[in-house]
Amino acid sequence: MSSARFVKVNALLTLVENPEGTQLVIKNLSYQIAADGNTIIRSDNPENVIIIYCNDDKLFNDLKWSMNLNKKIVKMKTVDEFRHCGNDYFALNNYKAAIDEYTCGIKLEPNNVTLFSNRAEAHLRLVQFLYALNDAEIILRYEPNHLKAAYHKGKVLCGLKRYQEAINTLRVLYQRLNFNTNHNITSIENTEQLLKHVELLASENEKGQYDFESIIDEYCETAKIKKDSKGNDVWINNVGPRLDHADYLIDDIEISNIKGKGRGWITKCDIPENTLLIVSKAVYSHEIFGHTIGNISNELTACVGSSSCIEELMISVIQKLLAEPHLLQEVYQLHDGSDLDKTSKINNKQLDSDKIGRAVKYNSFAIDSNVIIKNTDLSGLGLWILPSYFNHSCIDINVTIFFLGDL
Structure with a gap:
C-alpha cells in the first residue's frame, strides 16, 4: 500500500485538478442525512480516503475499469404513476419522497390540480407553510372554487400566524359548504372546527387571554399513551402532547x-x-x-x-x-x-x-x-x-x- 497516497477530505478537491472521472477508494464509510436533507457519504477518518491514480499499476494492476457499460432503457413514468408513487410514500409518512414524486408529475402536467393539492398536503405535514401556500394559491388560480385548496390555504395561513386572513378564507369556505348541499357533513364540521380554533388563536394573539384550565385539560388528554402493534408505548395523539396555541406579546415592552x-x-x-x-x-x-x-x-x-x-x-x-x-x-x-x-x-x-x-x-x-x-x-x-x-x-x-x- 506504499504507493497509495492518503489525503485529507477537506483538501481532496484542491489536490484533484479534474474531479470528473476521479476514482476513489473509501473505507469504513457511512450514509447520513445532511443539513439540506440529502443523503451523503461520510468518512470520519481522512486516512480512509484514497485517490486512485491512473498510472498506479503496482497497486491496482489486477483491476479492469470498464467504460462501456450497457445502457438500460429507463421507462418514463406517467403522471398517474407519479401520483400513485407519491400517494404510496405519503401513506408511509415519507412526505419528502411524496413531494418529489408529485413534483415530477407536475413537471409533466403543470396544471394538474390534484398533484398540487396532494403536494400542498405533504408540505403541510412537514410544516413547510410557504410552499403549501404557494401550491394552494396555484390551485385556486386554476379552479377558484376548489374547496380542498381553500381549506389548505386556511390551515397554512393559520400556521403562518396570519390569523385574520385565515379567518376570512375559512368563513367564505364555510358559507360555500353550507350553500352547496352536495358536500358531506364531515367537510362542514371540519371547516367549522378549524374556523373556531383559528378565532381562538386570533384572540389569544391579540389579547393574551388564555384559558389555562382548559389548556391543562388539553395537555392531559393529548399526553395519554397506548400500546402499538408491537407492544410499545406510543402517544394517542400522533405528535404527542403538543398544544396548538398562539404567540402573544404585550404592548408595554x-x-x-x-x-x-x-x-x-x-x-x-x-x-x-x-x-x-x-x-x-x-x-x-x-x-x-x-x-x-x-x-x-x-x-x-x-x-x-x-x-x-x-x-x-x-x-x-x-x-x-x-x-x-x-x-x-x-x-x-x-x-x-x-x-x-x-x-x-x-x-x-x-x-x-x-x-x-x-x-x-x-x-x-x-x-x-x-x-x-x-x-x-x-x-x-x-x-x-x-x-x-x-x-x-x-x-x-x-x-x-x-x-x-x-x-
Missing part, C-alpha cells in the same frame, strides 16, 4: 439596544406584578413532533448543553430554515457572539450556517437541571426568538429563569 448588554427587552411603563409579557413558540425544539437527541444518553437530562446536543440542534434548526426561509430574518437578529457594535449588512434571504450555528449556541434554552423527567429521552433543548432577548445574565441580575420545556 420593546426590544432596544442596551449599553454594554446588546439588544434586549425594556419596559415602556410600569407593569403590574404577575402580568403576562410574552407567549412564544419555539423555532425548533427537540420536543416538537417527538424528535429526540439521537444516540446520546439523557440520564436526568445530563446531555443538555453538551456540544453533541448543541450540534444536533444546529443541524435541526438549519433544516427548519431551509424549509421555512422566511424565518431567517428573525434568527439573524439574535446575538451570535460577534461585536455588539458591528453593523455589517446581512443577506436575510441567504442561509449562513455559521451565523445560524453561533446564534443557536448563544441563545438556545434547555430544561432546568432541577427538573427530572423520567422514562424519556426528550431534552427540551430548543431555540426561541423573543425569550432570547431577556437579559437574564445582566450585571444587575434581576431575572431568574426556570425553564420547563415547550408546550
Whole structure:
C-alpha cells in the first residue's frame, strides 16, 4: 500500500485538478442525512480516503475499469404513476419522497390540480407553510372554487400566524359548504372546527387571554399513551402532547439596544406584578413532533448543553430554515457572539450556517437541571426568538429563569 497516497477530505478537491472521472477508494464509510436533507457519504477518518491514480499499476494492476457499460432503457413514468408513487410514500409518512414524486408529475402536467393539492398536503405535514401556500394559491388560480385548496390555504395561513386572513378564507369556505348541499357533513364540521380554533388563536394573539384550565385539560388528554402493534408505548395523539396555541406579546415592552448588554427587552411603563409579557413558540425544539437527541444518553437530562446536543440542534434548526426561509430574518437578529457594535449588512434571504450555528449556541434554552423527567429521552433543548432577548445574565441580575420545556 506504499504507493497509495492518503489525503485529507477537506483538501481532496484542491489536490484533484479534474474531479470528473476521479476514482476513489473509501473505507469504513457511512450514509447520513445532511443539513439540506440529502443523503451523503461520510468518512470520519481522512486516512480512509484514497485517490486512485491512473498510472498506479503496482497497486491496482489486477483491476479492469470498464467504460462501456450497457445502457438500460429507463421507462418514463406517467403522471398517474407519479401520483400513485407519491400517494404510496405519503401513506408511509415519507412526505419528502411524496413531494418529489408529485413534483415530477407536475413537471409533466403543470396544471394538474390534484398533484398540487396532494403536494400542498405533504408540505403541510412537514410544516413547510410557504410552499403549501404557494401550491394552494396555484390551485385556486386554476379552479377558484376548489374547496380542498381553500381549506389548505386556511390551515397554512393559520400556521403562518396570519390569523385574520385565515379567518376570512375559512368563513367564505364555510358559507360555500353550507350553500352547496352536495358536500358531506364531515367537510362542514371540519371547516367549522378549524374556523373556531383559528378565532381562538386570533384572540389569544391579540389579547393574551388564555384559558389555562382548559389548556391543562388539553395537555392531559393529548399526553395519554397506548400500546402499538408491537407492544410499545406510543402517544394517542400522533405528535404527542403538543398544544396548538398562539404567540402573544404585550404592548408595554420593546426590544432596544442596551449599553454594554446588546439588544434586549425594556419596559415602556410600569407593569403590574404577575402580568403576562410574552407567549412564544419555539423555532425548533427537540420536543416538537417527538424528535429526540439521537444516540446520546439523557440520564436526568445530563446531555443538555453538551456540544453533541448543541450540534444536533444546529443541524435541526438549519433544516427548519431551509424549509421555512422566511424565518431567517428573525434568527439573524439574535446575538451570535460577534461585536455588539458591528453593523455589517446581512443577506436575510441567504442561509449562513455559521451565523445560524453561533446564534443557536448563544441563545438556545434547555430544561432546568432541577427538573427530572423520567422514562424519556426528550431534552427540551430548543431555540426561541423573543425569550432570547431577556437579559437574564445582566450585571444587575434581576431575572431568574426556570425553564420547563415547550408546550
